[in-house]
């Protein structure tokens with residue numbers, strides 16, 4: 001709670017930094033944002049998601065029961081318990097081609113890294129590696145995020161590309177903001193090879209040896 005704000009509580013760290021983008025993320029949306037398996041692995045062995053922050057997420061060494069309690073709490077806030085569902089990615093032949101075109105047109109990579117951080121990239125202009133999205137993020141959340149990032153994470157540097165959603169300033173896909181956002185989302189879900197938290201190692205149960 002000292003670092004994060006959740007349901008309007010905590011977040012003292014925010015008072016120490018003038019710029020809200022330098023504070024750890026708001027956790028109220030976490031349950032609708034990330035995949036529970038990813039969150040479990042992240043809490044067991046955190047990795048760097050936001051290289052521009054000066055604070056690091058600690059490893060708490062909690063066991064499965066308290067970790068599951070924390071994950072259930074996150075999921076209860078947006079009422080997302082048991083979000084097991086299939087996400088049908090539209091294949092490259094259809095909408096991922098316009099998705100790629102929009103991804104390049106909107107210069108998502110100006111901030112988002114796909115792999116090594118370029119040497120000339122200022123840390124203040126960095127955004128999470130989008131190769132993580134397929135393992136980390138809930139597909140529906142990505143759509144909500146692109147529609148209105150400031151609504152989800154007040155003060156974020158992520159631009160609002162569709163201020164008049166569902167109208168769009170871009171001609172692709174009939175200038176339909178909804179189809180454009182879904183096409184970009186489906187395209188970025190084809191990225192692979194991003195960093196992922198260590199998966200918990202197997203518990204070895206010793207066999208009786210007599």
Ligand code: HEC
Pocket residue numbers: 025050102103106107108109110111112125126127128129132133136137142145153156157158159161184188
């Ligand atoms: C001006 C910089 C900037 C640009 C350009 C930008 N983003 Fe972002 N984006 C950010 C930042 C900063 C965050 C992280 C916010 C946070 O701390 O949670 C982010 C977060 C995201 C996330 C969530 C990632 C995660 O793992 O938490 C997605 C998905 C995303 N952006 C997609 C896009 C797409 C698609 C585009 C292009 C259409 C784009 N962004 C363009 C700055 C940018």
